[in-house]
Amino acid sequence: MKPREGIISSSMGDEFVLVPVGDAAKDIHGIVRLNDTGSFIWKGIEQGLDEQEIARRLTQEYQGVDLDGALAAVRDLVRRLRDAKLVE
Amino acid sequence: MQTVFPPNNAVLALLGAPKQTEEALRLTRWCIRLSCDSGTLLYNTLTGELLLLPAAEDTDQNRAVLLQKHFLVPESLDEFARARDFKRILCLMQPKTAVDCFLIYPTTECNARCYYCYEFGRPKMTMSDRTADETADYILRVSGDSSVNITWFGGEPLFNSRAIDRITDRLRRVGKPFRSSMISNGYLFDADLVETAVQSWKLHEIQVPLDGTEAVYNRAKAFQYRDDPSPFRRVMRNISLLLDAGVTVSVRLNLGAENYEDIKSLIGGLDAAFRGRGNLRVYVGMLRDFGTAPQNSVSWEERLRRWVELSAALSESGFRKRFTLKKKPNVFCCMADSDNAVTILPDGSLGRCEHEDLDESVGNIRDGVLDPARVAAWKENVEVADCRECALFPRCRRLKKCAWTKGTCEPLDRALFFRRLEDEILYTYETGGRECQSEDTDDAVC
Numbered sequence A: 001m002k003p004r005e006g007i008i009s010s011s012m013g014d015e016f017v018l019v020p021v022g023d024a025a026k027d028i029h030g031i032v033r034l035n036d037t038g039s040f041i042w043k044g045i046e047q048g049l050d051e052q053e054i055a056r057r058l059t060q061e062y063q064g065v066d067l068d069g070a071l072a073a074v075r076d077l078v079r080r081l082r083d084a085k086l087v088e
Numbered sequence B: 001m002q003t004v005f006p007p008n009n010a011v012l013a014l015l016g017a018p019k020q021t022e023e024a025l026r027l028t029r030w031c032i033r034l035s036c037d038s039g040t041l042l043y044n045t046l047t048g049e050l051l052l053l054p055a056a057e058d059t060d061q062n063r064a065v066l067l068q069k070h071f072l073v074p075e076s077l078d079e080f081a082r083a084r085d086f087k088r089i090l091c092l093m094q095p096k097t098a099v100d101c102f103l104i105y106p107t108t109e110c111n112a113r114c115y116y117c118y119e120f121g122r123p124k125m126t127m128s129d130r131t132a133d134e135t136a137d138y139i140l141r142v143s144g145d146s147s148v149n150i151t152w153f154g155g156e157p158l159f160n161s162r163a164i165d166r167i168t169d170r171l172r173r174v175g176k177p178f179r180s181s182m183i184s185n186g187y188l189f190d191a192d193l194v195e196t197a198v199q200s201w202k203l204h205e206i207q208v209p210l211d212g213t214e215a216v217y218n219r220a221k222a223f224q225y226r227d228d229p230s231p232f233r234r235v236m237r238n239i240s241l242l243l244d245a246g247v248t249v250s251v252r253l254n255l256g257a258e259n260y261e262d263i264k265s266l267i268g269g270l271d272a273a274f275r276g277r278g279n280l281r282v283y284v285g286m287l288r289d290f291g292t293a294p295q296n297s298v299s300w301e302e303r304l305r306r307w308v309e310l311s312a313a314l315s316e317s318g319f320r321k322r323f324t325l326k327k328k329p330n331v332f333c334c335m336a337d338s339d340n341a342v343t344i345l346p347d348g349s350l351g352r353c354e355h356e357d358l359d360e361s362v363g364n365i366r367d368g369v370l371d372p373a374r375v376a377a378w379k380e381n382v383e384v385a386d387c388r389e390c391a392l393f394p395r396c397r398r399l400k401k402c403a404w405t406k407g408t409c410e411p412l413d414r415a416l417f418f419r420r421l422e423d424e425i426l427y428t429y430e431t432g433g434r435e436c437q438s439e440d441t442d443d444a445v446c
């Protein structure tokens, strides 16, 4: 699992955005905004971590999140990112 | 409320829709407000949108729309951090393009010795035939299918017109589409060379500096052109030949600390000689303090006043081109931070900036770019404490490595930047929001 080539990720003030450029911009229209957890998960994907490891780190970062809940959140976002062709 | 000039859609997409908020709202820092005959113009330097608020309109009723359009923002929004990110992302979003702009030095030798020249002390080099041929090959290699823009620079480029001939011959022979412009003192032209320039070099624009009226100009050049009673007249004749041949001539009047009155007279002389010549542009450039010609004996406020007055005289004569706002946001400062441009020195070295190349080579025409770190360093922007509150920040691109700004923001530069932008805003309003073609001539700060 890795970000598709041509996706720029960046903070934008208090938001975090994914911007397709080059070839990626031809079939991904628009800019994706991620909330805090979303950007945390994205950065994990960029580091080449798998879903389990990202979920484990999420539980360390955010209090009151159990591993099952974190894993479900990670899987849900990864699925949506794949559907949006942002992750391959 | 009326939109005079629309915002840039890509910028709006990047910013996203403003969130509804209970928080108090304030005017964005990136707003320039100007009065006009039918009310107030509000220009947002971040989104690029220009609004007209008619005098009678109740601004309270417009609050929701102004929030939607990023003119009002929540009190606590860190606009500076957002604009800084925005500028960075905008640069990253630029598509990779072929190199299609080349600033070429056929020579660093010059027939004039201008007192303000920042090239004093630079080693003198002239491009050999072999390097000229290799330059043409390099252009063909890196420009892909793009049509190419070449600027001949120097030194005085006409001092080695042979290199220009060789490069353009080679491009023409393989059918490469190109056109060229030139920075020249204009002295070495004659009717034949103008014809060659237009036909073979595809010269469409030339910038010629004029330092003063006939007597002043001739006195300054007396040492170089000993046998010529009036080099000034010869340059004026050549400007006329170039205009007749359809070349756009941009005359740059160099305003220093001492020559305001003389430049004023010179504008009168140009008016008498060239009024009504549509392809002549004249602009006032500020001389900079390069150690060779200190300019700081007059306050910046006074220098600004003089610039404004002379520019008004040029507008009156129809020589000063006005510009409208542009839809595309500023992404690059100049050729030094643009990916599609490169400079080529007489020895075939590649550089980023016409003022720095001699010691800032990033590669050469045989091996291409060899020092990407140096290329990247040219993209770093200056940020000074005042940027946080400066309405120009979203549009401002000032390079840290620039020898002219020296990593600072002088009040005069900022004031000239504001003046130019205000003029663009008013001109856009006067022309009903039409976008005119932009040109790169920097008539304020060069």
Ligand code: SF4
Residues within 6 Å of the ligand: B382, B383, B384, B386, B387, B388, B390, B391, B392, B393, B394, B396, B397, B398, B408, B409, B414, B417
């Ligand atoms: S003009 Fe000067 S103060 Fe304003 S944004 Fe540019 S560098 Fe900063």
